[in-house]
Amino acid sequence: xxxxxxxxxxxxxxxxxxxxxxxxxxxxxxxxxxxxxxxxxxxxxxxxxxxxxxxxxxxxxxxxxxxxxxxxxxxxxxxxxxxxxxxxxxxxxxxxxxxxxxxxxxxxxxxxxxxxxxxxxxxxxxxxxxxxxxxxxxxxxxxxxxxxxxxxxxxxxxxxxxxxxxxxxxxxxxxxxxxxxxxxxxxxxxxxxxxxxxxxxxxxxxxxxxxxxxxxxxxxxxxxxxxxxxxxxxxxxxxxxxxxxxxxxxxxxxxxxxxxxxxxxxxxxxxxxxxxxxxxxxx
Numbered sequence: 001x002x003x004x005x006x007x008x009x010x011x012x013x014x015x016x017x018x019x020x021x022x023x024x025x026x027x028x029x030x031x032x033x034x035x036x037x038x039x040x041x042x043x044x045x046x047x048x049x050x051x052x053x054x055x056x057x058x059x060x061x062x063x064x065x066x067x068x069x070x071x072x073x074x075x076x077x078x079x080x081x082x083x084x085x086x087x088x089x090x091x092x093x094x095x096x097x098x099x100x101x102x103x104x105x106x107x108x109x110x111x112x113x114x115x116x117x118x119x120x121x122x123x124x125x126x127x128x129x130x131x132x133x134x135x136x137x138x139x140x141x142x143x144x145x146x147x148x149x150x151x152x153x154x155x156x157x158x159x160x161x162x163x164x165x166x167x168x169x170x171x172x173x174x175x176x177x178x179x180x181x182x183x184x185x186x187x188x189x190x191x192x193x194x195x196x197x198x199x200x201x202x203x204x205x206x207x208x209x210x211x212x213x214x215x216x217x218x219x220x221x222x223x224x225x226x227x228x229x230x231x232x233x234x235x236x237x238x239x240x241x242x243x244x245x246x247x248x249x250x251x252x253x254x255x256x257x258x259x260x261x262x263x264x265x266x267x268x269x270x271x272x273x274x275x276x277x278x279x280x281x282x283x
Contacts (some may be wrong), residue, residue: 032261034254035254035257035258035261036254036258038250038251038254039251039252039253039254039255039256039257039258040255040258041251042056042251042252042254042255043255043258043259046058046060047059047060047061047252047255048060048061048062048065048259049062050062051063051220051221051222052064052219052220052221052232052237052240053221056246056248056249056251056252057248059241059249059252061234061237061256061259062223063220063221063222063223063231063232063237064220064232064233064234064236064237064256065234065259066223066224067136067216067220067224067231067232067233068205068233068234070136070140070224070227070231071136071139071140071143071204071211071231071233072143072201072204072205074136074137074140074227075140075143075144075147075201075204076197076201078140078141078144079144079147079148079151079197079200080151080197082144082148083147083148083151083152083155083197083200084151084155084193084197086148086152086155087151087152087153087155087156087159087193088155088159088181088186090103090104090152090156091156091159091160092159092177092181092185093177107149107152107153108149108153110149111149111150111152111153114209115146115207115209115210116209116210116213118142118143118145118146118210119142119209119210119211119212119213119214120213121142121145122138122139122141122142122145122210122213122214123213123214123215126138126141126142126214127214127215132228133215133228133230134214134215134216134217134230134231135227135228135229135230135231136224136226136227136228136229136231137227137228138214138215139210139211139214139216139231139233140227142210142211142214143204143207143210143211146203146204146207146210147200147201147203147204150196150199150200150203151196151197151200153196154192154193154195154196154197154199154200155189155192155193155196155197157192157196158189158190158191158192158193158195158196159185159186159189159192159193161189161192162184162185162188162189166180166184166185166188167180167184167185169184170183170184191274191275192275194271194274194275195271195272195274195275198267198268198270198271198274199267199268199271201267202263202264202267202268202271205233205234205235205260205263205264205267206235206260206264207235208235208236208238208239211233211235211236212236212239216231216232216233216236217230217231217232217236218232218236218237218239218240219232219240220232234256234259234260234263235260237256238253238256238257238260239253241253241256
């Protein structure tokens, strides 16, 4: 009896992937259940509106939420125009030379670098060289370095997915290069671009290591009033509570994780909604 090795390999690979997927879902479900069980008793209105405190029953996330909003807003202002314009240039205008292939490889490598490396870069460049200190600007610029390659790659993929026939039809009607790119290609690729931007921004919200490296404070009992003020963010505040020996602060950390996960789920839902709702371009 002859055995089809390829069929056996495909079957084993399929069941291996299925078992590992369900195993990962099970582990994730257990972790979420443990976090909800430990943190739900601490969820209240005061938990959102209070500043951090030495007393667990008075502690809250107000300054961390405000700091996250400041940092992510400035990060988006930096990376969205820069990342999207870079992807447009690389896909539509850059010459197909060997050095451009080298640049593309390095962008992919930058997207896979550990986040702590970007924290060290931010510390050396923005905090010390440009003397931005522990400010919101320093945090936003550091996170911009982190998510910019991801946005470039995601936007390139969205632009590359637009069929060449769309471009050829525009040229056949007498349109110029910039008209085809900005009136045909970019509108068709916009759902994919926006999805990549939102998912990349949600990654920046959950980053801790780069902000700790540049000196983000773990205890801030005030709201930032400008981009040069000191700040804290949700992941740093959660890390601060989780490192405390008291069990009550561990419950606060779990509650903070619930808030952070809720924000991430909302952003991912928005990304999926944009892709499904605005993919109306008919090829």
